[in-house]
Amino acid sequence: MNLNAIDRYAKSLIKEAGHKIRVSFFNTIDIDSKSDANDLVTNIDKEVERFFIERVKEDFPDHKIVSEEGFGDRISSLDGTVWFLDPIDGTMNFIHQKRNFAISLGIYVDGVGMLGYIYDVMADDLYHAAKNEGAYFNDERLPQLEVTPLEEAVIGINASWVAPNAKVDNDKIIQLVTRCRGTRSYGSAAIELAYVSSGRIDAYISMRLAPWDIAGGIVIAQEVGALATNLQGEAPHLLGTDSFIVTRPNLHNEILTNYIRLK
Numbered sequence: 001m002n003l004n005a006i007d008r009y010a011k012s013l014i015k016e017a018g019h020k021i022r023v024s025f026f027n028t029i030d031i032d033s034k035s036d037a038n039d040l041v042t043n044i045d046k047e048v049e050r051f052f053i054e055r056v057k058e059d060f061p062d063h064k065i066v067s068e069e070g071f072g073d074r075i076s077s078l079d080g081t082v083w084f085l086d087p088i089d090g091t092m093n094f095i096h097q098k099r100n101f102a103i104s105l106g107i108y109v110d111g112v113g114m115l116g117y118i119y120d121v122m123a124d125d126l127y128h129a130a131k132n133e134g135a136y137f138n139d140e141r142l143p144q145l146e147v148t149p150l151e152e153a154v155i156g157i158n159a160s161w162v163a164p165n166a167k168v169d170n171d172k173i174i175q176l177v178t179r180c181r182g183t184r185s186y187g188s189a190a191i192e193l194a195y196v197s198s199g200r201i202d203a204y205i206s207m208r209l210a211p212w213d214i215a216g217g218i219v220i221a222q223e224v225g226a227l228a229t230n231l232q233g234e235a236p237h238l239l240g241t242d243s244f245i246v247t248r249p250n251l252h253n254e255i256l257t258n259y260i261r262l263k
Ligand code: IPD
Pocket: 068, 086, 088, 089, 090, 091, 092, 186, 187, 188, 189, 190, 206, 208, 209, 213
């Protein structure tokens, strides 16, 4: 398999899809809700997903594509070449802010992440990586992540975990957000992963993410030495939803051991 050719192909699809999304703001966007009133989807999420699927199925008929809006394949194993696509990660931002959302794409071969892309559509910033070939922010090579003490770390976390909740001991999260330098919540897991990889934040924690949220970002994160696991410290499995943490290498064990108590 010629991964360089697939890389060029994937980048051109992403740029074309990004253009479609930007142009969509000239028309009325249809908004629907899914599992609850705040779980949003638009006609543009669906159109972009169908655009990728049609192209990939035509040009790589033996590849699988797993994607959020359900037009792709259902898989029960990671055998073969699998594309994990979130056509718009951060749909709420897409609708409310018209910025801070991304196309997230990871291409895996027999379960190994080979190519990863996070495209911040409105900024026109592409974070990308190929396994063992380094990670890039547009044309700029991203350096290996260095040590940052927790007291100087900015942590990406949703504020709701500081309130009592069913998933995690919020007293520990209060200790974490009190001890670190600051917190941020951007509303797009993919952008938060890209920000950890590019050193803009130092860790990102989520209690529940899907494979298409993280598959591309994991490839990028691994190329700069970030550690990405679920909140039990296990490698992400990409066959269903799970908790997730990605950090600079020195913060992973410290955060998991001292500040995360799952219920
Ligand atoms: C969501 C965003 C959000 C995260 C949610 C995801 P969507 O993806 O990444 O930041 O907290 O868990 O579902 O629905 O906008 O593609």
